[in-house]
Each structure stands twice: as structure tokens, then as C-alpha cells.
Amino acid sequence: MQDxxxxxxxxxxxxxxxxxxxxxxxxxxxxxxxGVPELFVADGPHGVRRVPDIHALGAPSLxxxxxxxxxxxxxxxxxxxxxxxxQALAEEAAALGVxxxxxxxxNMKRSPLCGRNFxxxxxxxxxxxxxxxxxxxxxxxxxxxxxxxxxxANNQEFQRFSINAVVDxxxxxxxxxxxxxxxxxxxxxxxxxxxxxxxxxxxxSEHHELLTEILKQEWDFEGLVVSDWGAVHDxxxxxxxxxxxxxxxxxxxxxxxxxxxxxxxxxxxxxxxxAVRRILRIAFIAARTPKGGExxxxxxxxxxxxxxAEGMVLLKNDGILxxxxxxxxxxxxxxxxxxxxxxxxxxxxxxxxxxxPFEELQELAGSAxxxxxxxYPADDSFDQALIDEAxxxxxxxxxxxLYIALPSYKESEGYDRTDLDLTRQQIxxxxxxxxxxxxSVVILNNGSAVAMAEWIDGVAAVLEAWxxxxxxxxxxxxxxxxxxxxxxxxAESFPLRLEDTPAYINFPGENGQVRYGEGIFIGYRYYDKxxxxxxFPFGHGLSYTTFAYSNAQVSAPSFRDVDGVTVSVDVTxxxxxxxxxxxxxxxxxxxxxxxxxxxxxxxxxxxxxQPGETxxxxxxxxFRAFAFWHPGHKRWVTEDGEFDLxxxxxxxxxxxxxxxxxxxxxDLPSLLNVESTVRQWLEDPxxxxxxxPLYQQMMAQMGAAFGGGESxxxxxxxxxxxxxxxxxxxxxxxLGFQEALLPAPADAIVGDLLRQVHGG
Ligand code: BGC
Numbered sequence: 001m002q003d004x005x006x007x008x009x010x011x012x013x014x015x016x017x018x019x020x021x022x023x024x025x026x027x028x029x030x031x032x033x034x035g036v037p038e039l040f041v042a043d044g045p046h047g048v049r050r051v052p053d054i055h056a057l058g059a060p061s062l063x064x065x066x067x068x069x070x071x072x073x074x075x076x077x078x079x080x081x082x083x084x085x086x087q088a089l090a091e092e093a094a095a096l097g098v099x100x101x102x103x104x105x106x107n108m109k110r111s112p113l114c115g116r117n118f119x120x121x122x123x124x125x126x127x128x129x130x131x132x133x134x135x136x137x138x139x140x141x142x143x144x145x146x147x148x149x150x151x152x153a154n155n156q157e158f159q160r161f162s163i164n165a166v167v168d169x170x171x172x173x174x175x176x177x178x179x180x181x182x183x184x185x186x187x188x189x190x191x192x193x194x195x196x197x198x199x200x201x202x203x204x205s206e207h208h209e210l211l212t213e214i215l216k217q218e219w220d221f222e223g224l225v226v227s228d229w230g231a232v233h234d235x236x237x238x239x240x241x242x243x244x245x246x247x248x249x250x251x252x253x254x255x256x257x258x259x260x261x262x263x264x265x266x267x268x269x270x271x272x273x274x275a276v277r278r279i280l281r282i283a284f285i286a287a288r289t290p291k292g293g294e295x296x297x298x299x300x301x302x303x304x305x306x307x308x309a310e311g312m313v314l315l316k317n318d319g320i321l322x323x324x325x326x327x328x329x330x331x332x333x334x335x336x337x338x339x340x341x342x343x344x345x346x347x348x349x350x351x352x353x354x355x356x357p358f359e360e361l362q363e364l365a366g367s368a369x370x371x372x373x374x375x376y377p378a379d380d381s382f383d384q385a386l387i388d389e390a391x392x393x394x395x396x397x398x399x400x401x402l403y404i405a406l407p408s409y410k411e412s413e414g415y416d417r418t419d420l421d422l423t424r425q426q427i428x429x430x431x432x433x434x435x436x437x438x439x440s441v442v443i444l445n446n447g448s449a450v451a452m453a454e455w456i457d458g459v460a461a462v463l464e465a466w467x468x469x470x471x472x473x474x475x476x477x478x479x480x481x482x483x484x485x486x487x488x489x490x491a492e493s494f495p496l497r498l499e500d501t502p503a504y505i506n507f508p509g510e511n512g513q514v515r516y517g518e519g520i521f522i523g524y525r526y527y528d529k530x531x532x533x534x535x536f537p538f539g540h541g542l543s544y545t546t547f548a549y550s551n552a553q554v555s556a557p558s559f560r561d562v563d564g565v566t567v568s569v570d571v572t573x574x575x576x577x578x579x580x581x582x583x584x585x586x587x588x589x590x591x592x593x594x595x596x597x598x599x600x601x602x603x604x605x606x607x608x609x610q611p612g613e614t615x616x617x618x619x620x621x622x623f624r625a626f627a628f629w630h631p632g633h634k635r636w637v638t639e640d641g642e643f644d645l646x647x648x649x650x651x652x653x654x655x656x657x658x659x660x661x662x663x664x665x666x667d668l669p670s671l672l673n674v675e676s677t678v679r680q681w682l683e684d685p686x687x688x689x690x691x692x693p694l695y696q697q698m699m700a701q702m703g704a705a706f707g708g709g710e711s712x713x714x715x716x717x718x719x720x721x722x723x724x725x726x727x728x729x730x731x732x733x734x735l736g737f738q739e740a741l742l743p744a745p746a747d748a749i750v751g752d753l754l755r756q757v758h759g760g
Contacts, residue, residue: 004280007034008273016276017258021235022249024054028283029249039283041191041226041247042096044147045070045103045119046342046469047349048089050096057229057248064092065300065470066342066349070104070132071447072311072466074121074491075541077582078606079134085307086138086146088300093144095295099286100145100191103347104132106179107195109448109492110155110522111503115416118343118447118467122491123523123538125175126601129182136187143289145190145282148183150228152176152210153516154195157416158508161230164198167516170594172199173629173636174520181219190223190282194243196231202241205231211242224278229346236261244275297352305355305471309478313464314486314542315494320439320460322482322544323399327368330393331358332375332433333403333443340405340445341472345413355473357403357443364481371397375433376425380409387429394437401480402430402459406446416508420451420498427454434458443476449494452535464490482544487580487606489541489650493523496535502526524651525597539584539601539650545575545611549583549655552647558661561638564622567645569656571617573609580608585619586651587626588644596628599646621645626662632671638664670757674750678734679727681753690756691731694749698734701741702726 008016015031023029023038030038043049048064051057067073067085076082093101105116109123121128136146153165153176167176183189192215195204204210205227215221224244232238232246235254246254261267314321323329336358342349362370373390377383394400404426411417421427434440434455441461444450445468456462463486465476478484495501502525506517521529524538548571555566571581583606586599603619626643627636642661648654672680672687681687682695702722726734731753735746742749 001281002035002284004277007036007280008276010034011276013259013262014255016272017255017262019279020239020244020258020272020275021246021251021254024250025057025248026051026054028245028279036280037283037287039099039279039286040097041100041102041147042093042098043102043346045101045105045347046073046089047347047351048092048096048098048101049347049349050098061350062096063350063352064096065297065304066351067304068308068311068469068472069118069343069347069447069467070121071118071491072308072468072488073135074127074131074311075313075464075466075488076307076311076606077127077131077489077491077604078310079131081307081310082131082135083138083141085303086135086140087142088303090139090142090144092295092300093139094142094289094291095293097291098144099289100147100282101139102147102193103149104135104146105149106132106183107150107152107154108176108179108522110516111501111507112420112449112492112495113417113498113507114155114448115157115411116343116345116413117492118411119347119413121179123493124491124601125178125182127491127604129179132179133183133187136183136189140187140190145223145286146187147191147193147226148180148189149193150195151180151192151204151215152195153199153204154197156508156514157414159512161196162198162512163509164201164513165516166200166513168519169631170629171516171519175522177214184215184219184221188222190285191226192221192223193226193228194231196228203231203233205243206234206237206241208241216242224275224282236267239267239271239275244278301353301471304469305474305478308465308468308472308475309484309486311466311488312468312475312479312486313488313490313540314479315462315464315536315540316456316459317461317542320399320441321463321480323480325368326398328397329361329365329368329370330390330397330400330437331361331370331372331403332390332393332400332429333405334374334376334378335403335405335443335445336361336372336401337374338378339473340407341468341470343412343447343467344408347413351470354470357473357476360474360477361401361480364477364483375402375429376423378407380407380423382425387425387432390429391432391436394433394440397437398439400433400437400440402433402440402442404430404442404444406444406450411447420449420495422450430455431458441480445472449492451495451497453496456535482577485544485577485579486541487543487582489539489582490536491538493527493534493538494536495527496533500532500534520597525600528598528651537650537652539582539648540652541582541650543575543579543581545573545577545579547579547581547609547649548572548574549647549649552645552656552658554645554658554660556660558663560663560665561623561626562665564620564625565660566618566620567603567647567658568616568618569647570614571607571609572614573611576611578608578610580606581649582606583617583619584648584650585621586646586648586654587621588646589626590642590644592628592639592641594628594630599651601651633668637668638662638666640664672754672757674732674747674754675730677728677730681731684757686757687753690753694753698726701738
């Protein structure tokens with residue numbers, strides 16, 4: 001590595017200020033006299049969007065493989081596969097002259113309405129963090145950087161440039177930050193991209209706690225923080241917050257502002273130097289990777305097909321799939337001829353080639369006759385003639401395959417959905433076709449959950465094919481004909497109705513603010529806690545074979561939090577064809593001092609099994625698998641006690657369970673304070689030890705102070721249960737009521753007890 005300190009010491013203030021804002025839409029400013037190269041970045045995340053004109057943001061990009069988007073990638077639950085895909089992305093990036101790929105995006109799917117959910121992994125931070133780490137490691141293993149985005153709490157498109165996400169500390173730590181934390185700690189991304197929005201009143205681009213204290217100091221992030229494109233409003237404030245590189249550029253007035261601030265003593269030169277150092281480091285590392293040349297487009301197309309097939313989720317199947325040699329197939333739906341395989345916006349790739357689903361079907365259908373009817377128009381009009389034509393075709397066939405794509409006017413980067421429905425025509429089409437032809441299969445292309453209550457009962461099978469990438473058409477055919485046994489599982493819950501969703505009342509906010517009122521209860525954490533029904537639960541996905549779970553074991557029934565524990569289970573393929581099962585481990589805390597979800601995903605594995613084959617799956621659970629963020633202690637906390645390890649095929653299909661006992665190694669300070677209630681004093685071991693004698697005295701005196709006329713129900717003279725009242729009242733207040741009887745003022749007594757508890 002170059003001697004960065006020496007280079008920085010030779011740079012002028014003007015050169016430094018110029019470096020921290022981009023030179024173009026996609027490049028940084030080189031410093032030729034010192035050998036500092038430019039850094040070239042490009043979207044991201046599931047393909048390389050290399051725009052030839054570096055000053056154009058949205059111009060047509062050079063051809064690159066369009067892999068499936070993150071919604072599908074997450075449904076693979078397959079880190080190794082995503083690592084391989086990451087390598088392919090990096091090869092293409094390097095060939096196209098790109099040093100950093102702008103992705104992956106690991107924002108949580110707080111509401112299925114978020115228009116950009118197709119670019120995000122999951123509603124679960126553990127799953128998103130692990131899979132995005134694998135993808136990032138794959139990309140970076142080939143000498144190309146990743147840019148983890150959008151940091152943080154960017155969970156909607158509505159007013160995304162300005163909305164203030166109001167998120168409490170625990171929710172932030174347990175839901176919205178862990179995927180970022182995991183990728184930063186495990187995969188060490190070269191860059192992290194800040195979000196557009198505000199978090200608790202401060203733009204993420206200026207958020208010192210987020211960018212400096214948490215990301216750089218607590219998580220040891222060594223790369224550079226880049227702004228989302230246009231997220232910086234005050235360059236100097238952003239530098240102070242920890243934002244190293246502003247994009248896009250050039251912006252001479254920003255450079256000027258930085259120079260002026262340093263000269264005026266408003267910006268510490270050391271802060272600027274640190275941003276410069278981080279940018280230089282990544283620019284030099286990126287420059288080591290040779291750029292240009294070719295990539296193997298055919299091999300990457302084949303990989304895209306494989307990934308697509310791994311992440312498609314068979315949601316429903318009454319036995320019609322895999323197809324058994326039908327001779328007359330009615331193919332219905334525009335998406336069969338005009339595949340909808342990616343989302344709109346900055347991630348839009350110019351594909352190297354595109355599989356046409358209809359042609360791919362024909363390829364596998366052999367001599368079968370395929371008819372095609374569009375079924376629905378390209379726009380939002382309603383056309384009954386298209387439905388009538390499709391019904392006639394379905395009636396004349398043995399099976400109807402409906403290719404239904406949620407149009408981009410309903411779902412895209414830049415705006416949120418307003419409902420969870422398919423279009424009016426698509427719903428009418430599915431209902432009419434399936435009424436005429438019960439052997440109807442629906443293949444969906446969409447980026448996040450859709451509602452199906454209006455039509456699902458009438459159809460024989462539903463395949464969720466997501467935004468499946470350029471080779472998705474082939475992957476769908478592979479699954480329909482059983483060339484590939486489906487193995488994807490949902491990385492997000494599919495609700496019955498929009499009104500059932502956790503954020504429904506608080507989405508997308510108003511008056512410039514969105515309150516994350518559901519707290520830590522998003523996705524299955526919410527539905528589980530409420531025991532509310534869903535259409536398809538988190539983790540659900542069908543196979544053409546069946547799996548049995550048995551013999552769940554733990555490495556130790558009792559363990560220390562720092563040692564963790566390993567759970568194992570035998571999984572057997574009990575069906576007739578080879579298949580892959582995704583084994584999920586959820587942790588249930590039996591008792592905690594703060595409210596916790598009923599269960600949380602903390603481990604998973606995908607296992608490949610031949611018919612009759614059994615494999616033992618081991619899943620390790622560490623400290624964090626059992627911990628929760630305690631806002632009082634401002635840290636991750638474990639508590640002694642029993643935990644159930646739930647091993648399942650989905651969040652709603654738990655097959656095995658083991659109970660373990662955790663011993664916490666933490667020696668946490670007491671949280672007792674002047675406001676603590678009598679109950680809190682008794683529940684706190686240190687508090688109880690010093691408070692007990694006084695408590696006994698209080699109980700004895702309680703009758704005298706409040707008593708007289710005790711009823712059978714234990715009510716005192718004023719008609720309340722005095723013990724309950726005592727328990728929920730601050731000790732200071734209770735003592736205050738009886739101050740005349742006390743040797744000292746209530747405040748002094750409580751102060752003395754607190755000194756004994758906290759020391760000093
Ligand atoms: C998006 C980013 C993207 C950037 C550059 C922004 O509007 O939010 O995800 O990387 O543009 O295209």
C-alpha cells in the first residue's frame with residue numbers, strides 16, 4: 001500500500017477538498033501529480049450498470065448480465081451460491097472498468113409497500129446480513145469493492161430524499177442496523193452508502209452517531225462512506241458527521257465550501273484528512289485490479305439461470321407440478337413473451353441476452369402444442385376481450401400457465417405501492433381462467449409480497465418467480481417441468497391483506513415524518529406475536545419431495561453466552577426425487593426483562609439430499625443469537641435462563657425443539673434510580689439485598705397507614721389492592737406518603753439505598 005500519510009501531506013487544501021466530492025456522476029478526482037488514480041463506481045446491485053458517459057446518470061448502459069434481484073437472492077438462503085454470483089459480478093465490473101459496485105442493499109422490508117423491496121433481501125436482519133455478507137465477499141474476492149446501502153432506515157420511497165424516520169434505539173439496534181453490522185464486521189465492504197432520509201431528525205449524510213460512532217468506531221469500518229446520489233445538503237456538516245465522499249460531482253461550490261470552512265477554522269483539517277485518507281486507500285486498492293477485457297457472458301447467463309431457479313418459491317401446489325408431459329398447454333399472460341425480470345430505477349441493467357419464458361417452455365415441452373394469449377394489456381386499461389381469448393385457450397388445453405407480472409407503474413424504485421394487489425385485469429383474468437380450467441398455474445413476477453386472497457383458492461399452483469433476472473424464463477421452465485426441484489423459501493411474510501401488515505397505521509408517514517410505531521415487531525415477529533394469520537409465512541416454500549426432521553441435539557444443555565451452543569438435527573429426504581431443504585433455527589426466550597418476539601431466526605442451512613438420504617445439519621448459535629439490545633444499558637444483553645431452540649421448515653412449521661439453559665457472563669450495573677418502583681427494587685438482586693429490611697417494615701406498617709376496613713378481596717379503605725398499588729409505585733413516593741413516620745426524608749433514604757446499590 002502506498003504511503004498515504006506522505007501523499008496526504010503533499011496534497012494542497014484545494015486537492016483534498018476536490019477529492020471529497022466526485023469528479024463526475026461515477027468517478028472521483030484523480031491527483032495525477034501524486035499518482036492518485038480515479039475511482040470508478042457503478043450500480044449495482046445485481047448487475048453492472050456501466051454508463052459510457054461518466055456525466056450521465058440514467059443513459060443506456062453497456063451490456064452486462066442481469067442477475068435476479070435481492071428479493072429472489074434472499075429466497076435462495078444459499079450463501080455459497082451468492083458468493084459465486086458475487087464473483088461473476090466482480091468479473092463483469094472489472095471488465096467494464098468499474099472499481100466499486102453500488103450494492104448490495106440490506107434495508108429491512110418494513111412494509112411490503114416499499115417500492116424498492118425488490119432490491120432488498122428480507123424482513124429479517126439475520127438472513128439479510130448473512131446472505132449480503134456472502135455476496136459482498138464474493139464480489140470483493142475478485143478485487144472489486146461493494147457498497148453496502150442505504151445506511152440506514154431507508155425503508156420506503158415516499159419522500160425518500162427528506163423523510164424523517166423516527167426509530168427508537170432498541171428497534172434500530174435489533175432490526176434496522178444488524179444486517180449492516182453483520183456485513184461490515186464479516187465481509188468488510190470497501191464502501192458504505194448513506195441513505196437519503198433523516199434518522200431521528202438528522203440527515204443520514206450528516207449523522208455523526210450513525211456514520212462515525214456506530215459504523216466507524218463501534219463496528220471498525222475501515223472503508224469509505226459515500227453519499228447516496230444527491231444525499232448531501234451541507235458538505236461541511238456531512239464531513240463532520242463522517243461522510244467521506246459526496247456523489248455525484250462535480251460540484252465546485254461544495255469544494256469551495258470545504259476550503260472556506262477549513263480556512264475559517266470551522267472544519268478541523270484533521271477531519272478532512274481522514275476523509276481523504278479513506279478515499280485514497282480505496283482508490284489505490286481498486287486500482288490494483290486490472291480493468292478491461294472480456295467476461296464470459298454465456299457462463300454468467302447460465303449462472304443467472306441457476307440462481308433464479310434456486311430462489312423461486314413454490315408457494316402452492318396441489319400436485320399439478322411438476323408437469324407430466326401435457327400435450328396442449330395454454331400459455332397466458334404478457335410476461336410469457338415480454339418478461340418482467342428486473343425493477344425500475346438505478347439498478348436497471350442492459351442485459352446481455354434475455355430468456356423468453358414462452359420459448360423456454362417450448363424447449364422443454366417437446367412436441368406439446370403451446371398457445372399464447374396476452375391476457376392483460378401493457379398499460380392500466382381493462383380489456384375483456386383479452387380475458388375471453390385466454391379463457392377459450394385455457395378450455396382447449398390440458399393445463400393453463402399464467403405468467404403474471406406486476407407492472408412497473410405499480411412497483412419501482414422512486415415510489416411506493418398503494419396496495420398489495422395485482423392489477424384489476426390480472427385478478428379478473430386469473431379468476432376467469434381458473435374457473436374454466438382448474439389445472440391453472442400462476443407464475444408471478446414481482447418484487448415483494450402480493451395479496452392473493454381473491455384468486456388463490458381457484459388455482460392449482462403458484463410459483464413466486466420474483467424479479468428473476470435475464471435467465472429467469474429458463475428457470476421457470478426448469479421448475480415447471482421438474483428439471484429443477486424448487487427449493488426457495490420466502491424471506492418475507494406474505495400477508496392476507498394490507499390492513500394486516502405491521503406498519504399499516506404508520507406507513508408512509510405524514511408531515512415529513514414516519515414513526516416506526518411497530519418497533520421491533522416487523523414481519524413474522526409481528527404476526528407471531530399477534531397470532532395473526534398470514535397467506536404464507538416467512539420461511540415457507542414447497543418442494544417436489546418431502547423432508548423429515550429428527551434427532552435434534554445440542555452441544556451442551558447448559559452453556560455460557562460467550563461460548564454459544566451448537567444445535568444439530570437430522571434431515572431425511574422422504575420423497576422420490578432429489579431436493580434441497582432449508583433448515584431454520586429460531587430462538588425463543590422464555591423469560592426476559594424486556595418484551596421480546598415469540599421467536600427470531602438465528603441460524604439456517606440449505607442441505608441437498610438424494611431420495612432416502614439423511615444428513616446431520618449443525619447450526620452454531622453465538623452470544624448475539626440470545627442477546628437483545630437494552631436501551632438502559634446501551635448494549636447487547638444476555639440474561640440467565642431457558643431458551644427454546646425451534647428447528648423448522650418455516651417460521652410456522654416447527655419440527656423439532658430443544659430447551660437450553662444460558663448463563664450470562666455479564667456483570668451489569670443495576671438500573672435502579674430514584675424513579676424505580678417497589679417491584680423494580682425487589683426484582684433487582686442488588687436492590688433487594690439492601691431494600692429487604694425496609695420492605696418488611698413497610699409491609700408491617702402498611703395496614704396502619706392505609707388500612708382499616710380491609711375487605712375479603714384485600715381492598716384497603718380506598719377500594720384498591722394495597723399490595724398491587726405499592727408494587728407499581730416508586731419507592732420514593734411510597735416513602736413520601738409516610739414521611740412523618742420516617743427517621744429521614746424519603747429522598748435521603750432512597751439516595752442512601754441507591755448509593756449502597758451503585759457503590760460510591
Ligand atoms: C439510489 C442508489 C444508487 C444511486 C446511483 C440513487 O438514487 O438510491 O441506490 O446507487 O442512485 O445510481
